[in-house]
Amino acid sequence: MASTTSGKIAEFRRLLANARSVLVLTGAGVSAESGVPTFRGSGGLWRQYRATDLATLTAFNRSPSLVWEFYHYRREVVRTKQPNKAHIALAEAEKRFEKEGKRFNVITQNVDGLHRKAGSKNLIEMHGNLFVVRCTSCNFIEENTSSPICESLRNRGLPDENGPEIDEKDLPHCRKCRSLLRPHIVWFGEQIWNDVLEKIEKEIQLCDLFLVVGTSSVVYPAAGYASLLSERSILVAEINIETTPSTSIANYHFHGPAAQILPQLLSTNVN
Numbered sequence: 001m002a003s004t005t006s007g008k009i010a011e012f013r014r015l016l017a018n019a020r021s022v023l024v025l026t027g028a029g030v031s032a033e034s035g036v037p038t039f040r041g042s043g044g045l046w047r048q049y050r051a052t053d054l055a056t057l058t059a060f061n062r063s064p065s066l067v068w069e070f071y072h073y074r075r076e077v078v079r080t081k082q083p084n085k086a087h088i089a090l091a092e093a094e095k096r097f098e099k100e101g102k103r104f105n106v107i108t109q110n111v112d113g114l115h116r117k118a119g120s121k122n123l124i125e126m127h128g129n130l131f132v133v134r135c136t137s138c139n140f141i142e143e144n145t146s147s148p149i150c151e152s153l154r155n156r157g158l159p160d161e162n163g164p165e166i167d168e169k170d171l172p173h174c175r176k177c178r179s180l181l182r183p184h185i186v187w188f189g190e191q192i193w194n195d196v197l198e199k200i201e202k203e204i205q206l207c208d209l210f211l212v213v214g215t216s217s218v219v220y221p222a223a224g225y226a227s228l229l230s231e232r233s234i235l236v237a238e239i240n241i242e243t244t245p246s247t248s249i250a251n252y253h254f255h256g257p258a259a260q261i262l263p264q265l266l267s268t269n270v271n
């Protein structure tokens with residue numbers, strides 16, 4: 001049964017105190033609360049494109065210049081954003097759990113790196129990270145936070161200014177094999193990497209409390225994990241600003257901004 005009362009918060013906190021392995025799944029809602037644009041829904045355009053037109057291998061193969069401009073723009077926007085109280089509460093809870101010899105892991109669908117910035121270490125970025133690049137040829141992966149990532153992208157990527165194509169040789173290249181680099185992001189039509197899926201499976205097996213934040217537990221992939229866990233009678237809680245259908249399988253549903261609710265659920269000093 002869903003409820004939003006403070007009694008439910010106290011109840012949840014008691015259950016959390018007894019949990020040995022907490023798993024948290026975060027989604028776009030948590031990023032949105034830091035002002036990160038999601039490029040979803042209306043107003044989600046960059047130039048005349050939707051994210052679904054650009055975040056694909058087909059688009060990248062057709063014009064690596066255009067797709068790199070889009071990602072360069074997103075990197076530069078995200079660079080100005082800060083973790084909010086939800087990110088910070090998660091990072092702090094992780095430290096506390098670790099100190100007590102308990103597990104606390106975050107899986108995020110977000111690519112903005114704000115959980116890293118907040119200090120989360122036990123982190124699975126299931127869709128990649130805007131500040132990680134991967135070689136299109138040798139698969140070398142590394143973090144690259146340079147701004148701009150390469151000189152040819154300086155002052156490029158503006159949403160209302162089309163520029164000339166950037167020569168492919170001037171786009172980011174692998175320092176191992178000199179091939180073109182791409183953002184290490186799971187694009188539309190691509191599969192989540194196997195090593196990431198294996199890590200997720202492992203955490204799903206181990207967890208005894210599952211918290212879904214800023215992403216609906218009725219939407220894939222959270223729905224799959226949540227139903228799997230609730231079949232095993234694992235506690236599932238959800239924090240969401242959107243009203244989700246009452247068919248939601250969460251044992252607890254806290255309705256509101258994650259930055260407001262997560263600190264109440266996770267922190268030790270609540271007043």
Ligand SMILES: *[C@@H]1O[C@H](CO)[C@@H](O)[C@H](O)[C@H]1NC(C)=O
Nearest residue numbers: 144145146149150172173174
């Ligand atoms: C980031 O990538 C660019 C282009 O490949 C490279 O010139 C730069 O040195 C890289 N920065 C870091 C910090 O590795």
Ligand SMILES: [Zn+2]
Nearest residue numbers: 135138174177
């Ligand atoms: Zn390479």
